[in-house]
Amino acid sequence: MDKEHIYFENYADTWDRDRKENPAKLQFLLKLAKIRAGASVLDAGCGTGVLLPYISRAVGEGGLVTGLDYSRQMLDKAREKFSDLPGLSLIEGDVLKYDLPEQAYDAVVCLNFYPHISSRSRDFVKKIRRALKDGGSLIVMHDMGRRQVNRIHDDRADRRLLPPADMLAADLVGRGFTLSATVDWDDLYFVSVTKADEFSYDPYGRGGAAAPAGSPHRSHTQKKAVVNRLARVGGHLEAIKRMVEDERDCSDVLVQLAAVDSAVVSVSKVILKDHIDHCLADAVRGNDLESVEKLKKAISIFVK
Numbered sequence: 001m002d003k004e005h006i007y008f009e010n011y012a013d014t015w016d017r018d019r020k021e022n023p024a025k026l027q028f029l030l031k032l033a034k035i036r037a038g039a040s041v042l043d044a045g046c047g048t049g050v051l052l053p054y055i056s057r058a059v060g061e062g063g064l065v066t067g068l069d070y071s072r073q074m075l076d077k078a079r080e081k082f083s084d085l086p087g088l089s090l091i092e093g094d095v096l097k098y099d100l101p102e103q104a105y106d107a108v109v110c111l112n113f114y115p116h117i118s119s120r121s122r123d124f125v126k127k128i129r130r131a132l133k134d135g136g137s138l139i140v141m142h143d144m145g146r147r148q149v150n151r152i153h154d155d156r157a158d159r160r161l162l163p164p165a166d167m168l169a170a171d172l173v174g175r176g177f178t179l180s181a182t183v184d185w186d187d188l189y190f191v192s193v194t195k196a197d198e199f200s201y202d203p204y205g206r207g208g209a210a211a212p213a214g215s216p217h218r219s220h221t222q223k224k225a226v227v228n229r230l231a232r233v234g235g236h237l238e239a240i241k242r243m244v245e246d247e248r249d250c251s252d253v254l255v256q257l258a259a260v261d262s263a264v265v266s267v268s269k270v271i272l273k274d275h276i277d278h279c280l281a282d283a284v285r286g287n288d289l290e291s292v293e294k295l296k297k298a299i300s301i302f303v304k
Helices: 003-016 021-033 052-059 072-082 120-133 146-155 164-171 223-245 250-285 287-304
Strands: 040-044 064-068 088-092 105-111 130-143 175-182 188-196
Touching: 003 021, 003 072, 021 130, 040 052, 052 064, 052 072, 052 175, 052 188, 052 287, 064 072, 072 088, 105 120, 120 130, 164 175, 164 188, 164 223, 188 250, 250 287
Parallel strands: 040 064, 040 105, 064 088, 105 130
Antiparallel strands: 130 188, 175 188
């Protein structure tokens, strides 16, 4: 048992008293999560079960909720409070070592948990992706802001810091997910991604499908940069959507929209340069006049 494990075992009796839940925040986070009725949900690192009743209400009587935590004392507290919740099972185990069933969950939720596994995030994400059903969601969220989370972990000297939401989203997109939403506010943190069937980038936007007949294969050297930037743009747009829904100040919304517009132009320039440096050069060498004409039309649209 490592020091962190011992810490949580010893803190279980006073956790709920010292770390009071904020129902309004948790309800808002679950609303963002869009967990459907009848779903099967894993609460990874469930602790004393703070989130369990909220998930249970979201999935309804036809749903299944599983809480997983490696602290026996924390789980005992969860059982004391919520053993009567329908469809609930509680499992003692380390999420990095426990043998999760394949394609079993519609959603895996991590509340105030990700920093504890971030040093092994690659292993964690790979395991969770395997446990999710096709189209299932991985949801990372905190009922406090990223800076506050990082201060807490700095104070404990383990330096497993929570990255900006767009950076985490971009990383997850690169590991086989598509972006659903991000929020990175002063008092909330939320990243939701969906397990993708096909996640390779291709210039035709067909999720890895073959290029149209007669089209030559082109090398896109900047595809990782493009995918990551687009993930950030998508997350930024979701955050702006929430700002509008929450009736945030119009000037703040406009500033954020201007930032998105700039980001879109920036990623367009990356694609254009890559296309000129590689695809166009290949087309000229191969006397592919059709590709040259397509590029000219695309440029004329882009510069308008």
